[in-house]
Amino acid sequence: MNAPPKLFNPDAARFGASRSQKRVEDDRLLTGQGVFSDDRRFANEAALVVLRSPHAHARIASIDASAARAAPGVLAVYTGADLAGLSAIPILRMFKRSGGEPAAFPPRYALARDVARYLGEPVAAVVAETRLASQDAAELIAVEYEELPVVVDPRQAVRPGSAVVWPEAGDNVAAESRIGNPAAVEEAFKRAAHVTGIELHNQRVIINAMEPRCAIAVHDAGRTTLYTQNQTPTGLRRSLAEVFHENPDDFRVVIGDVGGGFGLKTSLAQEEAVCVWAARQLGRPVRWRADRSEEFLNTHHGRDQHFKAQLALDADGRCLAMKSESLGNVGSVTVQSAAMIPLFVGPKVQTSVYHVPAVDYHIRAVLTNTVSTGAYRGAGRPEANFIMERVLQKASMEMGIDPVEMRRRNFVTPAMLPYTTHLGEVYDSGDFARMLDGVLEVSDWKGFPARRQEAARRGKLRGRGLAVCLEWTGATLAETVNMRVSGDGSVAVFVGTQGIGQGLETTVTQLVAEVLQIDTASIRVVQGDTDQANGGGAVGSRTAFVGGSAVVSAGHKVVAQGKDLAAKELEAAADDVEYRNGRFAIAGTDRSIGLFELAGRQAEARLHVAVTENSGAPSWPNSAMVVEVEIDPATGVVKVVAVSSRDDIGRIINLPIVQGQIHGGVAQGVGQALMEQAVYDPDSGQLLTGSFMDYCMPRASDFPHIASTFDESVPCLTNLLGAKGVGEIGTIGAVPATVHAVIDALADYGVTHIEMPITSEKVWRIIQGGKQEGKRRAA
Numbered sequence: 001m002n003a004p005p006k007l008f009n010p011d012a013a014r015f016g017a018s019r020s021q022k023r024v025e026d027d028r029l030l031t032g033q034g035v036f037s038d039d040r041r042f043a044n045e046a047a048l049v050v051l052r053s054p055h056a057h058a059r060i061a062s063i064d065a066s067a068a069r070a071a072p073g074v075l076a077v078y079t080g081a082d083l084a085g086l087s088a089i090p091i092l093r094m095f096k097r098s099g100g101e102p103a104a105f106p107p108r109y110a111l112a113r114d115v116a117r118y119l120g121e122p123v124a125a126v127v128a129e130t131r132l133a134s135q136d137a138a139e140l141i142a143v144e145y146e147e148l149p150v151v152v153d154p155r156q157a158v159r160p161g162s163a164v165v166w167p168e169a170g171d172n173v174a175a176e177s178r179i180g181n182p183a184a185v186e187e188a189f190k191r192a193a194h195v196t197g198i199e200l201h202n203q204r205v206i207i208n209a210m211e212p213r214c215a216i217a218v219h220d221a222g223r224t225t226l227y228t229q230n231q232t233p234t235g236l237r238r239s240l241a242e243v244f245h246e247n248p249d250d251f252r253v254v255i256g257d258v259g260g261g262f263g264l265k266t267s268l269a270q271e272e273a274v275c276v277w278a279a280r281q282l283g284r285p286v287r288w289r290a291d292r293s294e295e296f297l298n299t300h301h302g303r304d305q306h307f308k309a310q311l312a313l314d315a316d317g318r319c320l321a322m323k324s325e326s327l328g329n330v331g332s333v334t335v336q337s338a339a340m341i342p343l344f345v346g347p348k349v350q351t352s353v354y355h356v357p358a359v360d361y362h363i364r365a366v367l368t369n370t371v372s373t374g375a376y377r378g379a380g381r382p383e384a385n386f387i388m389e390r391v392l393q394k395a396s397m398e399m400g401i402d403p404v405e406m407r408r409r410n411f412v413t414p415a416m417l418p419y420t421t422h423l424g425e426v427y428d429s430g431d432f433a434r435m436l437d438g439v440l441e442v443s444d445w446k447g448f449p450a451r452r453q454e455a456a457r458r459g460k461l462r463g464r465g466l467a468v469c470l471e472w473t474g475a476t477l478a479e480t481v482n483m484r485v486s487g488d489g490s491v492a493v494f495v496g497t498q499g500i501g502q503g504l505e506t507t508v509t510q511l512v513a514e515v516l517q518i519d520t521a522s523i524r525v526v527q528g529d530t531d532q533a534n535g536g537g538a539v540g541s542r543t544a545f546v547g548g549s550a551v552v553s554a555g556h557k558v559v560a561q562g563k564d565l566a567a568k569e570l571e572a573a574a575d576d577v578e579y580r581n582g583r584f585a586i587a588g589t590d591r592s593i594g595l596f597e598l599a600g601r602q603a604e605a606r607l608h609v610a611v612t613e614n615s616g617a618p619s620w621p622n623s624a625m626v627v628e629v630e631i632d633p634a635t636g637v638v639k640v641v642a643v644s645s646r647d648d649i650g651r652i653i654n655l656p657i658v659q660g661q662i663h664g665g666v667a668q669g670v671g672q673a674l675m676e677q678a679v680y681d682p683d684s685g686q687l688l689t690g691s692f693m694d695y696c697m698p699r700a701s702d703f704p705h706i707a708s709t710f711d712e713s714v715p716c717l718t719n720l721l722g723a724k725g726v727g728e729i730g731t732i733g734a735v736p737a738t739v740h741a742v743i744d745a746l747a748d749y750g751v752t753h754i755e756m757p758i759t760s761e762k763v764w765r766i767i768q769g770g771k772q773e774g775k776r777r778a779a
Helices: 026-030 131-138 182-190 233-243 270-282 292-298 340-349 381-399 403-410 432-442 445-457 504-516 543-570 595-600 655-674 729-745 760-778
Strands: 046-052 058-064 074-079 122-128 142-147 173-180 194-205 214-220 223-228 251-255 286-289 302-313 319-331 358-367 461-470 478-486 491-495 523-526 577-580 583-586 592-594 606-614 622-631 638-648 706-710
Touching (some): 046 270, 182 302, 182 319, 194 655, 223 270, 302 381, 319 381, 381 461, 381 729, 432 445, 445 461, 478 595, 543 577, 543 583, 622 729
Parallel strands (some): 046 286, 491 523
Antiparallel strands (some): 058 142, 074 122, 173 358, 194 302, 214 286
C-alpha cells in the first residue's frame, strides 16, 4: 500500500500549546446560562412517560390500557401496535454470520412488539398534561407477560441448549468475523520459544453522563423539530426519516448544550421516536425526560467482551504471532454501534504499537437478554489494547524480561513507517519509544524502589504499572464548514461537528481567530442545528483533526477570496495584496482595507465560503502511561497515588482542553479497573446494579495530580493541522496501567492476573488467602 499523502502544513495556522486561550463556553455554563434539553419550554407542551418491561425476556400476551386512557389529564396511550407503521430504528448491517448469510439482529422498535427481550425495554407510553399525571397513568396499564428463558452471559449464550434471544440466530451469534492468516500463525507457534496465554473479561460498565437524556418534539406546519442531546445530529435526522418513511428535510434536529456524551448519545433513542410520533398525533409539543433509573436500564452499556489470547515469542521476547478468540456481548435489541465495536473497531488496534508479524482473530457478536452495548469512550480500542498489554506483560513476567525492555523490543519503529496493519490500515506517524522514554522520565521510574520502601514503612503495598497504547480515530473523515464574514464585524462559522462538553466552541474560535488574525469576540460558532449545518458530529475523536482542518481551510479560503476582492477595491494586482491582522494591504504602501469593511461592500454585505476537507485517512494517537497504587493490606482498599502520561496527539490546539480530555479519560479508565461493573442476575436477567447505591463510580477525591505531558514532535501527516484525536486515549491507557500496578503490588502473594473490577473485597481475599497459605507453609 502506498504511503498516505503528506497533507500536514506546519504553517496552516499559528496555533500551538503555548497559545491556548480561555474556554469561551465557560462563562455561559458557570453562570447558569447554558441551554440543555430540559431547560427549553414550549407553550401547551405535554409530558410523555414510558412503561418498561419488568422482565428480561417475555412474550407480551396482552396490554389493557383502558384505565390509563381514562385517568385524569391523559391525552393518549401508545403501544407497539399503535406505532406499527414505523420502521425499526436503523442499525449497521455490514456484517455477516459464519455461513455468509446476513447478520441476525432483533429489530429495535420504538415500542416493543410481541416480545420484550431485555429488562427495561419500552413497552408502552403515556402522554398527559403533566409528568406526574403520566406517571400515575402508566401504573394503571395492565400488561400480561409470558416469561421466557433468559441468558445474560455471552459465554453461556453460545453453548448448545442456551435460551435463544432471536430465532434467526439460533446459536445467539448475530455476526462474526475472522481476521488474519491462521496458517502463518500456526507455523509461528510451532517455532516459538515461548507461548503465553491469557483469558480475561472486559466487564460491562454503565455509561453515566451528568445530563440524563431528554427530548422535546414540536410539530408545526407539516414539519417536526426534535430538540434533544445528540453527538451526531445529522445522523439522528437521517434515522428519523428512515423510521417515519419520510425525507430528512421533513425533520429538524436542534442540539443545545450537552452534559456529556461519551458515545452514549449517538443513536436515535426509542423514546425520541415516540416523542415525535406523539407530537404529530396530538399537535402539541411533547417532552420526555429520563430519570436516573431509566438511564441505568435503557441507555446502552459499554465494553462486555470476553477474550482468550495467546502470544508466540522467540527466545529474545520478540513477538512472532498472536491468536485470539473473543465474544462481544451486544445485548439483544442493539444500537447502531453495537456490533461494529468488537467486530470492526477493536481489531484495528489489537496489536497496538507492537510489530506482530501474524495474527488470527476470531470474533463473535453474541446476543443476550441484556440492554445493548455500544460506543463508550474508546469504543473497542480500550478492550483491544487491554488484551495486548496484558498478554505482553504476562509474557515479560514469565520470560524474566524487564517490562520496559519487552516493549522496546517489540515496538513498530519509525523506520517501519508507513506501517500497514493486518486490516490494511496505515500508521502514518509515530515514535512509540520516544513516548515511553518520556513517561519514564516524568514518572520518575528509577525512583520507584525508594517510594515502595517508604510505603512499606507505612504498612502499605505499593505497585506500579506501565502501559503503551494506540488509538484509531476518525470515523467519518470528511467535514464541511461554511464561514460567513459580515460587514457588521462578525464571523459566523457553521460546523457539522458537535460540542458535547469537550470545548469545541473554544477550539473552533481559536483556529478562526488565528487564521483570520481577528479578535475572538467577533467569532460565533453555529452548531447543533441541522437547518444550518450538517456533518459527522462528535464521534471517534474526530473533531479537531477532521473538523478543525476544515475550519482552517475555510479561513484560508476567506483570505484568498478576500485578496481578489481587495485587489479590485484597491486597484492593484492580487499578487501584490497582503493580509495581516484583519486587513488587506498593497505591499509596500499604506493603502489597505479591513476584512469586515471589504465584506460590507459585497452582495448581502458579507463574504461566504464553503469548504469540504477530507483527511482521507485516520489518525493514530498513542500514549505511554504509568500508574502507581498503594494497597492497605488490612482492608484491601486500592488508592491511586500517581498517574503520569506522555501522549502523542500530534499538534495541540489548546493545551488546557487536551489536558482535561486526558484527565477525564483517566478517571473513566481507573473507574473501570477498580470499581465499575454492571451485573445482571443470571437466572432472571434483573439488573442488580441499577442505581448509584449498587454501582460505584470514582470521584475527584480518588485521584492524585495527573501529570499529563505531551510530545508534539510527531505530527499526523494526513490532515492540514498535524493533529491527532485526544478524547479517548486517556481511557485506553489507564485501564491496563492500573491493573498492572495492582498486580505488581500483590506480586509477593503470587498474583499474575486479576479480573476487573479490582474491588477492595477481591484484594482483601487475595491477601488473606496469601496469609493462610503462608501459615500452612510454615506449619
